[in-house]
Amino acid sequence: MTASSQPQPGRVGYAIVGVGQLTKDELIPAVRESEHAYLAALVTGAEDKPEVSGISPLRPEDIYAYEDFGKLADRDDVQAVYIVLPNALHREYVEQAARMGKHVLCEKPLASTPEDAEAMVQACRDAGVLLMTAYRCQYTPEHWAVRDAVQSGQLGPVRLLNLVHSHVEEDRGAWRLDRKLAGGGPLPDIGLYCLNTARFVLGREPQWVEAALDQPQDDPRFREVERSVSFRLGFAGGVLADCQASYAALDVNALRVLGEQGRAAMDPAFQYSDLCLTVTTAEGRQQPDFPAYDQFSLEMDHFAACIRSGAQPWTPGEEGLQDQRLMAAIYEAARTGKRVTLDAPEGRDVFRGTPPQVPGR
Amino acid sequence: MTASSQPQPGRVGYAIVGVGQLTKDELIPAVRESEHAYLAALVTGAEDKPEVSGISPLRPEDIYAYEDFGKLADRDDVQAVYIVLPNALHREYVEQAARMGKHVLCEKPLASTPEDAEAMVQACRDAGVLLMTAYRCQYTPEHWAVRDAVQSGQLGPVRLLNLVHSHVEEDRGAWRLDRKLAGGGPLPDIGLYCLNTARFVLGREPQWVEAALDQPQDDPRFREVERSVSFRLGFAGGVLADCQASYAALDVNALRVLGEQGRAAMDPAFQYSDLCLTVTTAEGRQQPDFPAYDQFSLEMDHFAACIRSGAQPWTPGEEGLQDQRLMAAIYEAARTGKRVTLDAPEGRDVFRGTPPQVPGR
Amino acid sequence: MTASSQPQPGRVGYAIVGVGQLTKDELIPAVRESEHAYLAALVTGAEDKPEVSGISPLRPEDIYAYEDFGKLADRDDVQAVYIVLPNALHREYVEQAARMGKHVLCEKPLASTPEDAEAMVQACRDAGVLLMTAYRCQYTPEHWAVRDAVQSGQLGPVRLLNLVHSHVEEDRGAWRLDRKLAGGGPLPDIGLYCLNTARFVLGREPQWVEAALDQPQDDPRFREVERSVSFRLGFAGGVLADCQASYAALDVNALRVLGEQGRAAMDPAFQYSDLCLTVTTAEGRQQPDFPAYDQFSLEMDHFAACIRSGAQPWTPGEEGLQDQRLMAAIYEAARTGKRVTLDAPEGRDVFRGTPPQVPGR
Amino acid sequence: MTASSQPQPGRVGYAIVGVGQLTKDELIPAVRESEHAYLAALVTGAEDKPEVSGISPLRPEDIYAYEDFGKLADRDDVQAVYIVLPNALHREYVEQAARMGKHVLCEKPLASTPEDAEAMVQACRDAGVLLMTAYRCQYTPEHWAVRDAVQSGQLGPVRLLNLVHSHVEEDRGAWRLDRKLAGGGPLPDIGLYCLNTARFVLGREPQWVEAALDQPQDDPRFREVERSVSFRLGFAGGVLADCQASYAALDVNALRVLGEQGRAAMDPAFQYSDLCLTVTTAEGRQQPDFPAYDQFSLEMDHFAACIRSGAQPWTPGEEGLQDQRLMAAIYEAARTGKRVTLDAPEGRDVFRGTPPQVPGR
Known part of the structure; x- marks a missing residue:
């Protein structure tokens, strides 16, 4: 023991x-x-x-x-x-x-x-x-560095984001391909990283979504859930975030945030370790170093600290609920081919609680 | 002389x-x-x-x-x-x-x-x-290498593409910001590279488009044309291509093609020289070398050869006309918030003529 | 338990x-x-x-x-x-x-x-x-890939190698800085990776060595052992391997093998994980993928397999002894400022035993 | 005209x-x-x-x-x-x-x-x-950025440098392979970049040299001049610079400067354009951007400015003469297998004149 x-x-x-x-x-x-x-x-x-x-x-x-x-x-x-x-x-x-x-x-x-x-x-x-x-991903120093680059103004006003997450689901019997158990396909599983990270980095909620699915008739893996999904989030100030996820494309997970004075790119962005961030401005490119950490330890430590202090966690149930509502709207937009307008609450981080301790920040 | x-x-x-x-x-x-x-x-x-x-x-x-x-x-x-x-x-x-x-x-x-x-x-x-x-870009060995990787099956079935092109338009008096002279903003100028390259790489025509614009009230540069544009092209087989362009984001021009067995990434992808292609498969990553060339010489040489032989150029007026129709549909989709369905002719490269000589191919 | x-x-x-x-x-x-x-x-x-x-x-x-x-x-x-x-x-x-x-x-x-x-x-x-x-390092797929690239002729005849390994030894009380306990400074500790890897990659023994030390009077960390060392190994056929190691330079560990038709570079090359190999030839650059593994498990598994079969390990005591003799010659060359000629046995891998199982090879 | x-x-x-x-x-x-x-x-x-x-x-x-x-x-x-x-x-x-x-x-x-x-x-x-x-190379912003990183202390005390320059000389009739016309092989032609850049970056003169040649009997290209050369320069303070050059290894030109608090790497380092500098410190990696320029224009402009003002150029004849003396010592060290001690004048940049205008500096 x-x-x-x-x-x-x-x-x-x-x-x-x-x-x-x-x-x-x-x-x-x-x-x-x-x-x-x-x-x-x-x-x-x-x-x-x-x-x-x-x-x-x-x-x-x-x-x-x-x-x-x-x-x-x-x-x-x-x-x-x-x-x-x-x-x-x-x-x-x-x-x-x-x-x-x-x-x-x-x-x-x-x-x-x-x-x-x-x-x-x-x-x-x-x-x-x-x-x-x-x-x-809301607990890593790399993701906070992107958020800080955006919110400190280092990148200038942000115009565009793009985020992508894919891998090949080989196991036809996986519960992730069963609509009843999973509630959807790559959208709630890996596309959610794109959705959640875009919201986290901006600290804002989208005003509308547009989307399209690829759900083929002829691929037995995808009888119940989509094979790929692509969706766009519209934020105040004209910021557009494009997200793509697939269960049938060789592993990739990456994000880009494009601002008028700079851009941040993370590739890989959503895996358990070895995230790699590059920030580019007029002065050149920078790849900052971060202290070593374990993503799951950070998460469990944050929640343990909240339990002891009674504080609301940074990503409470409300944060997960908001994504659930957005994913429902994404599926609706894909089905109808129409932009779906949302109630976007004003203010920053409205569904979030106490910020976590981030290593090296 | x-x-x-x-x-x-x-x-x-x-x-x-x-x-x-x-x-x-x-x-x-x-x-x-x-x-x-x-x-x-x-x-x-x-x-x-x-x-x-x-x-x-x-x-x-x-x-x-x-x-x-x-x-x-x-x-x-x-x-x-x-x-x-x-x-x-x-x-x-x-x-x-x-x-x-x-x-x-x-x-x-x-x-x-x-x-x-x-x-x-x-x-x-x-x-x-x-x-x-x-x-x-339809004449460079790098772009043909992407197309060949797609069409030879090296990447497996293609699922997703994303393409981005942006720079900061500093000159408020530029004719590119005048709707009458330019016919639009970043879409016809730089977003067109995304649109045209997606079509070229796949050799197919999109079946529908979806789009959104960012055209702010408060930025004097963008009184007449959009500041940013984001659009999605839907192709047969569920292939989705997401494209972004902006006149107000630090220079970036890049593309990714995601397939089930591999992916191709070019970054930079649309500038005059120093294009950099990476192809990733289960075996690893490869950055092929290409012979030196001048993009504009290739273009002028191809047209000169067509003139002498009487052959239809690879990118004739019809190719440019097709993009013009697609851009009109993109503007309509952005205005209405609805997916716009298109007449997509079957067959490969239906608007293209005689393939060019590509250095080293 | x-x-x-x-x-x-x-x-x-x-x-x-x-x-x-x-x-x-x-x-x-x-x-x-x-x-x-x-x-x-x-x-x-x-x-x-x-x-x-x-x-x-x-x-x-x-x-x-x-x-x-x-x-x-x-x-x-x-x-x-x-x-x-x-x-x-x-x-x-x-x-x-x-x-x-x-x-x-x-x-x-x-x-x-x-x-x-x-x-x-x-x-x-x-x-x-x-x-x-x-x-x-004689058990990893990356190091074997370099060796295979050399010995298969993929790189053409090899001309030059360079290998470097450094980090900053902060702890003044470390036994590694005590000549009696360590037998030397960065040479036997980290420079040994350069020496041993050069021999492993070529499969040959050096015919002579040349070397220089940096052992300052004024740095209390280095009263007993050298701060940096640089040495050159001369192999048959005019192949020259230059190696550098330091206890007082920001972490770096890398190698390059330069041949007439190609080159291999690994950076990092000597750490416990995340080794990165690039092979460049006239066709372009390639970064092969390798299966996941633990270096120490490979080592212990190889020795366990030898124990069960009675086979001589790939890196027996004789392999370590040969490096010990070479390090003594390196210190002598550094002291005298003269090239030290060695008895270089002919044949390949003369001090090595049964080749190991290498993941993915 | x-x-x-x-x-x-x-x-x-x-x-x-x-x-x-x-x-x-x-x-x-x-x-x-x-x-x-x-x-x-x-x-x-x-x-x-x-x-x-x-x-x-x-x-x-x-x-x-x-x-x-x-x-x-x-x-x-x-x-x-x-x-x-x-x-x-x-x-x-x-x-x-x-x-x-x-x-x-x-x-x-x-x-x-x-x-x-x-x-x-x-x-x-x-x-x-x-x-x-x-x-x-003494006129480019990239090389000055390395020098500035060294001389400003950004890298901490410098311990080790390594510089390499090679390409394959295919033309057997080239005057560069004729000892009488060229005065040597890769040493005075491309190894000189390593030698000269090491001296420029440190601003100091070496106290001794060690060297080895590869001049095969059996390669008709190299009847008169060496095929490869490797030499080491010893500077005050124990700084060691290792340099390699070859006429028979696939193109590479790169340098590394290793200091206790940071390192600078340029790869490529000696070609006419597209130099790429990376500076690494405890904070991470940085690739600074530099203004566009033409190396030969900078050189000719500097000399023209000196002619008009009467100032001594930054790299006068004396700078070239010093390298000539060092190359003679390198050939002697290679021939004798012994370290050759030199008269190293004290002071910085003792053979140089008026610093040039460097774009963006």
């Missing part, structure tokens, strides 16, 4: 619900790296408990089957639950966790419909627990 | 009409580099004749004022006229050149409206002279 | 001797990733046992104090010992391990003098155990 | 002696771009006069045969002579030009032996004319 899996005074105990690749390869190591969190329990399929026991540092009694999720209610050392399940299951688990009085960190997308997302936000409010959407 | 300005057997004599920066910095040196062309005459403003005489290798009698353009009819050594004037003047000069029996190479965009473009194509047909639109 | 720390049939049990940053950050995780090895024991300072217990997956009884190193003789499950101690201690521990019948993987440099290295090779021969020098 | 080939008040008239590729492709266009110079005459082989007449903007009477070089004495409008001949002919033409009272810009290397170089410097002193060595 390693040190990080023992209850630790002043640290927040997490139960991670769902033990797929993300949990195995990223989240369990990330808890070890975190400052304010430790891994107190895992929840997985009953039949997977032995394997999970083998790969985790926990005692067998800390590994729960899904049907025993409710037993976490008795675990006072579990203050936070991290939901890492197929999108369509988010609502049920978040609501149950809230009823148990646990704070909830929920993987993105928050839900598979705006209605579900709304219910989840309400359930957490009613229970007096915090809800955070796990938007890891 | 340098050798290249003397009538040369087997070479096509050009008269260049309009002596701005492009002619001074690019076209006059390019004729010197060309294999099949020589500079026979220049046409400029009456008051600019002495200065033009100073910077060109021509005899004073080879330099004409605009009002004497008609005198070129008597110059048998002038077989081709290259029109480098504000867009709105293209029609008048092309029609007059056709009447004089001169073949015409016309700068892009071909005209400022589809109607003008159509009239120009008709006038040249009626006169039995060739008309070519000066799309220099 | 994780699965990887339990005796496993068919796997080789390692005891790692010395628990500094390298062991904590790289070797313990690497054993987890390995296919053929598992961690059976750790040997550390008596006072560090509790801390080591906290960070390792081992039972307390598997953690030994240095003075109890001899007790490993009774651990049949420990077949291999990995020595990760200051250079001057290598000989003593290797000899004792050999006497206990354990196979030995020893960190580079093999020793602090040629005499010590020779004695170690002899001791392992006498005891009938294998000795391998831990030259991790 | 273009404007730039007419005598111009306030401009310095140049006669260029030698009309090979460099003169045709670079120098004639460069004079056109210059601010303070114009082309007044060309000197070439008697049989080449017609061809030279065709490609130049000069009147036939401005084109001289070599045997008529002395007639330039009567041309008051020719104030400067630019010597672009095989190295071994430099002395004769410089001395004759000096006798005619013409200022002399001489291509690098200044001569083929230190004795010749010394005589040339003396002849110009005696005649009271200026002598400048055409070291174009």
Whole structure:
């Protein structure tokens, strides 16, 4: 048993619900790296408990089957639950966790419909627990450097953004290709990074969206969800953000922000590590260095700090709900071929809470 | 008098009409580099004749004022006229050149409206002279390498393209900001590279367009034309091409083509030299080398070869007319906020003629 | 306790001797990733046992104090010992391990003098155990790709190599700055990568060396060892390899191999991950992709496979001994200002054993 | 006849002696771009006069045969002579030009032996004319940016430099492969860029040199001169500069300067255009932008300005003579295999004159 899996005074105990690749390869190591969190329990399929026991540092009694999720209610050392399940299951688990009085960190997308997302936000409010959407890219120094370059005026007035995220989904049986479980295709899964990052960088909400889908008749992978999606966000001041996502194009994830005095480009932009930022102005090109970090540790540490202080997280349920509404509008725009106008609240970061600690910032 | 300005057997004599920066910095040196062309005459403003005489290798009698353009009819050594004037003047000069029996190479965009473009194509047909639109990017080995990567299947099925072209228009008095002279803003000037290159690379015509403009009330530069434009082209097979152009964002010109087995990226993509192509597949990244060349020489040499052989140029007037129709549809889509469906002819390269010689291909 | 720390049939049990940053950050995780090895024991300072217990997956009884190193003789499950101690201690521990019948993987440099290295090779021969020098860069696909590019003739005849490795040694109390413990300064520590890689890539031994040191009077860090070193290796056929290393220059590690038909450049070249190889020929530049791997796992897996098959490792003690002799010649050349001629055995890879399995090769 | 080939008040008239590729492709266009110079005459082989007449903007009477070089004495409008001949002919033409009272810009290397170089410097002193060595890299903003990064302390104390310059000499009949005409092989031709740039960047003179040659028996191209050369320069403070040059390795030209707080890398570093500088410090990487310029125009403009003001050029004959002495020492070190100690004058830039105007500095 390693040190990080023992209850630790002043640290927040997490139960991670769902033990797929993300949990195995990223989240369990990330808890070890975190400052304010430790891994107190895992929840997985009953039949997977032995394997999970083998790969985790926990005692067998800390590994729960899904049907025993409710037993976490008795675990006072579990203050936070991290939901890492197929999108369509988010609502049920978040609501149950809230009823148990646990704070909830929920993987993105928050839900598979705006209605579900709304219910989840309400359930957490009613229970007096915090809800955070796990938007890891809003916690990295590279993404904050882009945002700072925009908001400090270093780039001059911003005119255009373009963001792209694609990879090839090879597994025809993946739940991500099942509309009921996923709520959509590349849009809610990887296109969401484009959408969410554009909003984060500008700190503003779009006034309208336009979109188009590619959903072929002849590709058996894409019977239920789109193969590719392309959408445009219109912001105040004429700023236009174009976003593209595909489940059938060789891996790429990149963004560009074009301003009158400069531009910022990140490529890669959305992967777990090795992000590369270039800022170009009249003086030349710069690739700033950033301290080493783990995206998932930053996320879990931020939420742990919020739990201890009672502060609203930077990316609360409301932030995830807003994207859910925008994605519904994007699907509508694609279906109708018409620009869909939105209620864009004024002000900056209206759906966000307390800014996180960003390494080196 | 340098050798290249003397009538040369087997070479096509050009008269260049309009002596701005492009002619001074690019076209006059390019004729010197060309294999099949020589500079026979220049046409400029009456008051600019002495200065033009100073910077060109021509005899004073080879330099004409605009009002004497008609005198070129008597110059048998002038077989081709290259029109480098504000867009709105293209029609008048092309029609007059056709009447004089001169073949015409016309700068892009071909005209400022589809109607003008159509009239120009008709006038040249009626006169039995060739008309070519000066799309220099359809003659470079780099752009052909992208097209070849797409059409050979090296990238697998193509899903998404994105193309961007911007720079800052500082000169408030530029004719490019005058709607009457330019016919539009960044769309016909620099966004046209995105539009035309997407069509060239795929060899297909779009089935629909969607678009949005940014035309602010409060920026005196953009009283008549848009500041930025973003448009999407939908092709058969679900291929989506997103294009962005701006007159108010720091110089960038780049393209990406995303396929299931690979991607091609060019950055810079639309400038006069130093294009940089990267092709990425499962094996890694490759930056092929290409022979040195001058884009404008290639263009003039191709047209000269067509004149001598009687072949239709690769980018004839019809190619420029098609873009003119598409740009009209883009403006309509932006105005209405609706997807505009187009007549997309089937077949490859339906508006193009004889493929050019491409260095190293 | 994780699965990887339990005796496993068919796997080789390692005891790692010395628990500094390298062991904590790289070797313990690497054993987890390995296919053929598992961690059976750790040997550390008596006072560090509790801390080591906290960070390792081992039972307390598997953690030994240095003075109890001899007790490993009774651990049949420990077949291999990995020595990760200051250079001057290598000989003593290797000899004792050999006497206990354990196979030995020893960190580079093999020793602090040629005499010590020779004695170690002899001791392992006498005891009938294998000795391998831990030259991790001879096991990566990137380094093999450079070697293959050279030896396949893809680059044409090779003329020049240059290799550089530097970083800033900030810790004035580091054992690496103590001549008795380290046997030298940047030469045996980081310059050795340049030396060893040049020999590996060519598969040949140098015929002479020339060198110069920078050992200032006025920098308290460098009272005992050189601050920088620069040396040149002369190979048959006129191939010249220039190498530079410094303890007082911002991190850089890179190599170039220049041939008549092409060149290979790796930058970074010697760090633990993210190596980047570019091969340039008349056709253009290529950056091949390689499968993911852990350098230390590859090393430990290769040695484990040799132990099971009885084969000589690719980088046996003899390989480390040869570098030790060359480093002595480099110091002599630097001291005398004269070219030092060497006995260069003919043939390829004369000091190397069975080639390793290289991922993706 | 273009404007730039007419005598111009306030401009310095140049006669260029030698009309090979460099003169045709670079120098004639460069004079056109210059601010303070114009082309007044060309000197070439008697049989080449017609061809030279065709490609130049000069009147036939401005084109001289070599045997008529002395007639330039009567041309008051020719104030400067630019010597672009095989190295071994430099002395004769410089001395004759000096006798005619013409200022002399001489291509690098200044001569083929230190004795010749010394005589040339003396002849110009005696005649009271200026002598400048055409070291174009000492006039570019990129090279000055490296020097400024070093001398401002931005990189911290400098420890190591490495510089490499190679290409494949295909033409077996080239005068560059003839020892009598060239005075050596890649060392005086392209290795000189490494030598001269190291000295320029540091502003200091080396205290010793070490070197090795590759001159094969079996390559017919290299019967008279070395194929490759590698040399090391030792400077005060323990700074070591390693340089490599080859006539038989695919084109590369690059430099690195490694300091304790940062490093500068230029790749390419020595070609006529498109130099690319990267400066790395703890903050990240930066690629500064520089204004456009022509290296040869900068050189000719600097010399013209010196002629008008009477100032000593930045790279006078003495600068070329010092390199000649160093190259002789390098050949000696290579021959003997011993470090050769030199008289290194103290002080900065001891062989240099008035700093040039550097674009954007």
